Amino acid sequence: MSTTDEIVHVLFNRGLPPLEPGDKVWNDGLTGKIKGLKEHRFVVAALHLANDDIHNCHLISQDNEGDPTADLLHATLHRREGDYGNSKYWWSRVSHPLIPSITTAKSFVDACEVHAGSGSSEEVKLREKQWEEIKGLVLWTRENCH
Template sequence: MPSQTDEIQDQLFARDPIPPLEPGKKAFDPSLARPISKLNEHKYVIAALHLANDDIHHCHEIAQANEGDPTANLLHATLHRREGDYWNSKYWLSRTSHPLLPDISAAKAFVDDCEKVQKPRNKAMRDQDEDLRLRTKQWEDIQALIRWIRENHHA
């Protein structure tokens, strides 16, 4: 029988369309914030599920409270990229040594690519193919991060 964590993860992973590069101020599903926060899981699982729900605020609270831990730093870098704080994202990447980040320069280049496609605030002027490519990579990375955290951090 799937756990509540599995159910929330499955619900988030089934999102269609996939999440935007920058979600804005509103969570994908605000009704999930409380159930995610109440899960009997490691704090990084909770933070990563908040991140997948576009709930940058709740993810940030956990990441910031655990600065210096490689997984918290990776969550911190990812959430800042998603909120469009690209410089800060690269700062946190510089402070991160993590198994999911074998190449920091490639991770920083991805941040730069996200910034370039997001620069035209007028969505009609964005490179739609590049936006989809970046959103797909970002979503795959977030899913991989959740899976890795669930395998490596237990409540």
């Protein structure tokens, strides 16, 4: 059995994730370990998101619609799957301390749509920003969701 700290260590030390992982989970071996954690559901969802497991993150966020953290996870996962219109819909519903500006969040969605898969230096910058955002979401849920 893995602890949350061990899983976080593995996830945070991976290479830079793609903007859009598609349906490819980064580490299939972590999926069951993440599901088996005795953690708040939003910690589990954020860890799934960090593992590029859009499906399992979606199950949790959708089941908790209306909660600010669930809606933040929902907005983020739809951006990562390339469903940009749906992502912006969810950003319109987000009111969360991690997101100071919905306008900025939606602009980030637009930039991801333009540059995803381009291989440009701008895409790399967006990937870096997104990865910092996801890691911040993991840390925030661990500190604030009990």
